[in-house]
Structures are given as structure tokens and as C-alpha cells.
Amino acid sequence: MGDDAMALWQEANRIEVLAFDVFGTVVDWHGSIVRELAQLAPAVDGDAFARAWREGYRPAMARVMSGELGWTLIDDLHRMILDDVLPRFGLAHLDEAQRAELNRAWHRLAPWPEVVAALQRLKPRYLLTPLSNGNIGLLTRMARRAGLPWDCVLSAEVFRAYKPDPATYLGVAKVFDLPPERVMLVAAHHDDLAGARACGLRTAYIERPLEFGAAHPKDVSPRPGNDLHCRDFADLAAQLGL
Template sequence: MNTSHSSTPKTAPKVLAFDVFGTVVDWHGGIAREVQALRPQVDGDAFALAWRAGYQPAMRRVMSGELGWTLIDDLHRLILEGIVAQFGLADLTEAEKKHLNKAWHRLQPWPDVVVGLTRLKSRHVICTLSNGNLGLLAEMAKGAGLPWDCILSAEVFRAYKPDPATYLGVAKVFDVAPADVMLVAAHQDDLAAARACGLQTAYIERPAEFGAARPKDVTPHADNTRHARDFLALADQLGC
């Protein structure tokens, strides 16, 4: 699908800010492979889903003040400690846990991403806007060949999405109006929060984000500025 909507503004965005987990990289497939490389008997699909399921509750503990500011690397480790026993992994060594926790740094992009980002970069500033911490995002970019102009993270703003400080922070960093920034994401809730801050939004279809056996609903939402099958289709829409 290569769809844009009549609400599309005539002014092209100056900055494209990208959600990362699920939008740019395949977290489900990557985590499933990593845990099975350590312990082949583990159900990698279920493990990946369980680890990711702890993500929002862990961030809420930070946002509520129960936990002080905590990097995603550290939240991932807290979640990992909470699920190892149920998957028969209580015997993992400290070194194995550290290695597994860094799996999030080693996630690989969807097939369209590197070429698509390179095309989009030709006409726009492209940056991350992720809850992932700076070290994680930098190592991921290095390992996956992601050609960002800038890496922005919740760590920069000391606030997790969907806090308005994150979306408005991108506009502030680049000294542009919020309407000159487009959030590109595969998650409608992220995009809705960005729109509430005045950003343009582009939905990217990632039907296999939770595994091929659990296809996501990727129905277009009329409020998004753009809707594209992948980054290549978005580049087509934006004339890149």
C-alpha cells in the first residue's frame, strides 16, 4: 500500500524522526534468535513477547516516580530478571545475562530500512526518537548500518514517549516548528501523541512486528499525514 491522505500538508517536513523498536528494527525476530542461540530448548517466540510485554509497565514505574530516571538498558535487565525462571533460564550466568540484555543493541533492520533511510536522508534530516538509550541506539546504528543524521533518545529529554517533551524536543533541537517534524512509526498510539503536539505523522506497516504468526492490523488511520507500506514507499511519497 502506498497511500497518502487529503489532509497531507503542502509543506514537506524538514525533519523525519523515527521510532525504532518495531518500526526500524525487528525486535521480535532478533530476541527470539538470540535466546535460542543461548538455550535452543527455549520457545524464542514466547520469550521475545514476554520480554517486550514488560516494557510499558517498567516505563510506567519511571513515569510515576516509583523508580528514578532509568535507562532502557537497565529496565530491560529488570524485566529479564523477572522472566528467566519461567523460561527455565534461572541458571544463566551473569555474563550470559549481560550478553542477552545487549541483544537489543544488536537488532537488525527490516529489509527496506537502510535503502529507504538513505533515500529519505537525501532530502530530509533523519533522526531517531526512541525510548532506547543513546548507547543502545548508537551501537545498533553501527551494527546495522543505519545512516542517521542524529540520534535522539528519551535519555536526552529525560522523559519517555508519549511525554510531550520528547516530540517537542525534536523541534527544539533542530530549531523548527513542530509542524516541520514528522514522526515515522509503526504504532498508532505513538503517532497520536505526536499529532497532539503538532507534528506530522507517517504510519509504517510492520505486520510481522510480533511474529509472522501474529499479524498486526495495519489499517490506515485517517488522522495520519502519511500511510506507507514501508520506508521505500514513504520515500516515493515524499519525492526522495
């Protein structure tokens, strides 16, 4: 996009807030969990373990959204899934302290390499916040450890609803007293972006082809509907004129 076109685009959209999906978009959950497991149980297939733990995420949330479970923090859902997964990988012997420490691996997820520097580029112009199903404690500890320069931390916990519930996307606009079109969701997942777009938010897709590990590359082809399609956060900053 040329400079003139970028200026017109920015004026037309007047985006003030960038809200970021976190797991897979900001942080490399797969690689981080693989590294954690390699320290704890090097004989276990870390790739399969990480994917199995993550695969339990949506079914667990569905139990809450259906009313089968009451409102539950993601930390607690992660622990429920972990207790189910461990026997499948020969790790049923882990004691309570070991299980609790492993469950906190989600607080220690590492950002993708370009993320922190790109967020620092974006911060002078935009308000930056995560919009994640992760709970506030998880996201805050993650940000502190990784150096993520959020202006605040917004979570499903704030709205007591998981994405893609409209309450989450519209909740960001309400927090900042803005119309939805002045908020942009940045995410590596098309279903998340579709939910935001349906609520009137702007959307930017981030390619994360290795989200599920090098052995399981993800299709990151452009899809219609998103305002921006970006290789990574550095490209996002560049496309926003920074």
C-alpha cells in the same frame, strides 16, 4: 498521489526532519530476539520469550513515569525485565555474564529488509534521527552495527522523558529550532503517532504486520489523522517523492 499534488503537499508541509520510532518500526525486535535465544537456549520457545520480554516494557516505564523509580535507562529496564522473565522459561541458571550479554541483544536488533536503502534515499532531502525510548548507547551501537545513516541520535535519555510525553516530540523540534509541523514522526504504532500529532508534528504510519512474529499478525489498517500511510520505508520514500 500525483506529481503536482505531491509538490503542493511538500510545499505546504515543508518537512525538514524525519524522526523515527525504532523498536518495531526500524528494527525487527521479535525476530532478532528469537534468533539470539535460539543460539543461547534452542530448547526454549523463542517466540514466547521475546514477547514476554517485550510485554514488560510498558509496565517498567510506568514505574518510572509514576515516580516509583527514578529516571532509568531502557538498558536497565530491559535487564530488570529479563531477570524477572528468565525463571519462567527455565533459564534462572544463567550467570551474570550470560545475562549481561543477552541483555545487549537489544543493541544488535536487525533492521527490516528495506530500511537502510530507503533511509539512504531520504537522507539527501531530510534530516534523519531516531526518536526512541532506547538510550543513546543502545541506539548508537545499533546504528553502527546495522548501518543506519542517522544524522544524530535523539532519545528519551536526552529529554529525560519517555514517549508519549510531549517533551520528547517537542524536543525534536526544539533541537533543530523548527516549528513542530516541520517535523514528521514515522512509526508503526498509532499511540506514538497520536502523541506526536497532539504536539503538532506530521505523522506517517508504517505497516509492520509481523512485528510480533508470523504467528501473531498485527492489524495495520489505515486510521484517520495520519498524513501518510505506508507499506514500508520504501513506500514512505516514494510517497515523499523520492
